[in-house]
Amino acid sequence: MRDIARLIQQRPEVGIRHSTPQAYFQELKRSAQPLPRVAKSLNRWATGCYSSMARLKKQFRQLENEYFLTEKMAAAAAFQGLMKYPQAELEEALKDLLFVEFHDILPGSSIPPAEQDCLQTIAHGLTILARIKVEAFLKLSSGQKQATEGEIPILVYNPHPGKVRQQVECEFNLADAKFWNQFTDVQVYQDGRPLPTQVEHEASSLHKVDWRKRVVFAAELEAGQMSRFDCRMKVLPARKPPVLKARKGTIRFKTNQLDIVINARTGRVDKFCVEGIHYCQKNAFGLYVMQDNEDSWGMDTKNYNKAAGRFKLLDPAAAGQFAGGQGRIGAVRVVEDGPVRSVIEALFGYEHSFVCQRYILPKAGTEVGIETRVFWQQKDQMLKLAIPLTSSDWKYLGQVAYGVEEFPGDGGEIAAQKWVAAVDRKQKVALTCINEGTYSFDFTPAAMRLTLLRSPAYSCGPVGERPWAPQDYFVPRMDQGEHVFRFYINAGRKNRRLEEVSFEAQARNEKPFALSFFPEGGGVKPKPAVLIDSPAVQVSAVKQSERGRQMVIRLHETTGKKRSTVLRLPLVRKSKKVNLGPYEIKTLKVNPAAGTIIQTNLLEK
CATH class of the missing domain: 2.70.98.30 (Golgi alpha-mannosidase II; domain 4)
Incomplete structure (x- = not known):
């Protein structure tokens, strides 16, 4: 403050006054002077920070993804009376997430003790979220029938407002381990209909022990709800060998949509063709x-x-x-x-x-x-x-x-x-x-x-012309x-x-949660919390309001085009047409008791 006072005395020709940001912008608005408009990123600078400490960055993304996924699951369960909304626990995990975003942490420019400390902070947040997610998952499995004798169920919860088509991966144990030469194959069914299924090498490394199973199956997961799949087992003399093989130095994989060639002499892809169009060079x-x-x-x-x-x-x-x-x-x-x-x-x-x-x-x-x-x-x-x-x-x-x-x-x-x-x-x-x-x-x-x-x-x-790092001991x-x-x-x-x-x-980032789980058979199947009819409109958050017990839904237009979508809320039996501008973020607040839907701002005010 003394320096500013001294500067005011030294420069009487310039009007310098103590002020506030609000007063500065009001004065700027009154001046009506045209201001430069920047419609692009201010990057590039410190480009190494985009990838430094890749391990920490990846863990941060995992915590971010798990937070939004778990928040959606907890909201869906809580607003149907299946569990208490874990507001305090989610806030604690959110603080872990926000702390790691601090300067020199997420940019990857800190020292080793700081890196380890922040990895522990991320792990703390992930542990909190894992407990909430499992509780919400079990509550959302309400209404699922008990397993039929000889079958192993897999339940998959899709938190997203649209159907998800993915290859589902899940592991489970057979009832007993077999230590002789046999292979138990698995076929996944949905509502009695067989789905494309294969058994792959499980995460464990027990050789020729027929016990742990990793199944992969192609499925369409219903929007905002639990999907049920049932596994039936069949014992074979041995696992079937791969049909696909290298021929003349290449492995060619061809379907009615893909034509991909992998060079067996280089390990790289020499052909990447999708629906008749070539996208990549050798x-x-x-x-x-x-x-x-x-x-x-x-x-x-x-x-x-x-x-x-x-x-x-x-x-x-x-x-x-x-x-x-x-x-x-x-x-x-x-x-x-x-x-x-x-x-x-x-x-x-x-x-x-x-x-x-x-x-x-x-x-x-x-x-x-x-x-x-x-x-x-x-x-x-x-x-x-x-x-x-x-x-x-x-x-x-x-x-x-x-x-x-x-x-x-x-x-x-x-x-x-x-x-x-x-x-x-x-x-x-x-x-x-x-x-x-x-x-x-x-x-x-x-x-x-x-x-x-x-x-x-x-x-x-870099510090001047001298070497940047010490040269006389291990760094x-x-x-x-x-x-x-x-x-x-x-x-x-x-x-x-x-x-x-x-x-x-x-x-892909907020993955639908798959678990081999035997439900007890009671209760009523929960309804989806939020449904949207456009893949270009993203539901980035579904949560309980910071004050009160209302549901907050945050929508985002992802393509830069004006569009309309229909928001459906089965919990309150309401639908609402929502208009969004290019890249617009729109926050809605739903009162389940009154059945009302109002627009609010990011601060929920």
Whole structure:
């Protein structure tokens, strides 16, 4: 204050006065001066922060997803009188989430003790939410009949306001373990109708013990409610071997919608064709090591385009050693193959780092899964997953906070949320990529690259001309060790892809909860809390109001177009047409007792 007073005395020609932000903006409004309008992100700066501490960023995304998922489930159960709404517990988990968003934590520029402390904070929030989610799930299983003798039920709760079509994965134990040569196959039924089902390798590693089962089945989950599936078992002499095999150095996977070729000599994708349209050049989904430095923030770096090398397929001896076996194995293999999907595994190495990459190819539909398990031991380097595209006339888009932004194709590092897309201007098709916890990307005229992680020093930045990090003792680097990244690639007509991708990304991140559970058979089946008739309108939150016992529903238009949707509330037997502007957020407050629906603001006032 003394400095300001001194400045006022020193500069009498300038009117300087003590004021408030409100008074400043009122004066600005009265002046009627035209102000510059910025309609794009203020990035890029500190581009290293988009991917530093990838482990913490992924855990943060998990906590964020679990919070919104659990909040929806708790609201659906509480507003039907099945449980008390856990307001205090949710608030405690929310504080954990908000704390981790603080500067130097989520950006990934802190020191190792801070990283560990915040991972513990995230784990605390996840533990709270896990307990609430299980309680809500059990309450929402009300009205489910008891299992028939010899069957094992699987219940899946879909918290979203629209139907979700996904490959459901769930594990359970058989009644008894068998230690001799046999294999128990599983068939999943819904309302007596068999669904495409396959048994895959379970999470445990017990060899030739027929006990634990991991079933994968294709299902359509009803909106906002519990779906019931029943498993029936059949004993076979042995597990059926994969039908899909490598021929002449390639593995070709072909359905009526997909034609994908994986090169068995490189482990990369040489053909990615969806409904007759080729989207990728050869060598797609390759892993490239980029030159980086010790700077945690990446203060002076706009792009990471200089390659230090790339991961290459392991030879049979190295592949066997990396896989944990005692012999030689092929580095590219079909590890799962059934009525639902085929899974191809490829093993790569670069210096002291290794990768197990899996291509998950659906027998129905066009969404391809990529699972990249990285064992990272590089220093001052960055890892990118590259998707070279077939033409050079692409527009690049990505999800940002409650909106979509167009990004330049200049190779610079950018930050986005749950999905990015490449739109072909000529053919009017789009390739979309959903992630589960990755925020950093770059685009060139003919490629999309996903930044997986980087390994600078902790809390290190440029200071003058001297070395940035100490050179005379060991300095630990970030994100060493094991990481798992998952992506979901889809392609099709531009308008449909861009209308559906935000809902798909939400459903992938806020996953419907599946559990093998034997219900007691009593009660009444709960109703859906909220239903929406447009995939382009997202329900980002369903919760109890901060004050009182009203239901708060937050809607968001995801495509940048004006649209209307019908909001249906089976709990109060009400429907309401809702009009939304481009990217508009609209908050509604429902009084279940009175049956009223009113619009409110983000503060619920």
